[in-house]
Amino acid sequence: MERLKERLAAKAVEEGFSAMRVTRPDAIPEAMARLQAFLEAGHHGQMSWMSDRVHWRGDPSALWPEARSVIMLAEAYTPEHDPREVVGMPDRAAISVYAQNRDYHDLVKKRLKRVGRWLIDQAPEAEIKVFVDTAPVMEKPLAEAAGLGWQGKHTNLLSRELGNWFFLGSIFTTVELPVDAPEVSHCGSCRACLDACPTGAFPAPYQLDARRCISYLTIEHHGPVDPALRPALGNRIYGCDDCLAACPWNKFAVEAHEIRYMARPEFVAPKLSELVALDDAAFRALFSGSPIKRIGRDRFVRNVLYAIGNSGDVTLRDTAAALVDDPDETVADAARWAVGRLTNL
Structure with missing residues (x-):
């Protein structure tokens, strides 16, 4: 299975992903308590979908009990310009970098399906399900458990190799692949992201x-x-x-290869x-x-x-x-x- 995983990672890069790691569906036992605390504090606002199907969102192993591995993939969308420049132009509008071209949901999901089909070709007994930000899947904790990065003080995922400009996608599969070691926080005493927030959205x-x-x-x-x-x-x-x-870790950000993110x-x-x-x-x-x-x-x-x-x-x-x-x-x-x-x- 180690060889299959290596070839799978190569296929993922070939399809345009920046990195791939693997974890188990039950690798984030602390997620449920953290999610419930977030919801009980009302920090989700009007996003009622976060409290819906909370038993799945807080426990990926309950989402699809037959799954044995979760393949986490990152796809860079690093901007070519400093997105804060437009904030100093009061007669102009600032649009988040990720939304300045095509919808990433469609692009990432198509790539995930191609990688998933390749896995099925190699292991015909395999079953897969792919997710991109629209299902009750806590992708950031899973990505941290897979070693793809860590959730920074701004709660987004950071990577020593990728910075923090990347999308996440996941492939749940019945194939039992070797897992990667989880990542730990490397934020240290830095609070640049916290201090940068215009509205003080980080209570801690x-x-x-x-x-x-x-x-x-x-x-x-x-x-x-x-x-x-x-x-x-x-x-x-x-x-x-x-x-x-x-975030200072963006000095390691990789270029976006997908022209439709530019x-x-x-x-x-x-x-x-x-x-x-x-x-x-x-x-x-x-x-x-x-x-x-x-x-x-x-x-x-x-x-x-x-x-x-x-x-x-x-x-x-x-x-x-x-x-x-x-x-x-x-x-x-x-x-x-x-x-x-x-x-x-």
Whole structure:
């Protein structure tokens, strides 16, 4: 089986993955207690899907009892530019690096299936299931148990070989492959990621309160954002990369090989004045094939209006004023807030 695992790792790299490691489904016994503490504290906010099927999410061995190995794979999407540069351009929008081109769910899942099919060809008795961020699978703890990296103080996965700009995917299989040693934290006394967070979303190292996280607020949160948090959003309209970009381990980040992860020029620093004018049809057309499409026009424009309110650019006031009677009350509320901010300068 060692030889099969070596060949599997080579196949994974051939298909575009940056690294592969293996663990067991029962390798994260502490995950359930950590998940329950997170949920009991309410740190998941409106993400009710995190509390659904918690028995599977907290125990991967219960998800598919026949599985004997979990193959964890990393795929780099390292940006070619510093994503924090656009934060200093108040009339422009900051879009998270991972969303500046194609939806990674589709790309990673196709690669996982190709690797999985190869495994079945080599071991015909094998069965597999592939997962990319949409099933009740705690991928980061599993990746840490597999030795792919460790969950840093910002709760994202870090690697001494890859930095922290990479996606995770998993292949559960009935084949019993040799496992890798788990990784341990190498964060030391560093707190760069914690200090970089604009909204103070980390109540303690290695803990995240999603209710204050800009990625959560701009993507997962429905309805109006707490007015006290809106100024801290700045011009970030979809996700936030500040804690990732601040990590010193990124000096070891590897290049992204998938061209469809490379930023589309129109998504690097788009004008707020153009984005706020999108109707539903134009929004869907612009973001076809992008993960941004799933939040819908209303939530997206809500975010753009918060950015306009934070811009300090009075020339955008009339643009925001045009939406104070928008059919969506959350958009209308955001427009009124933006107008008020730009009027009271």
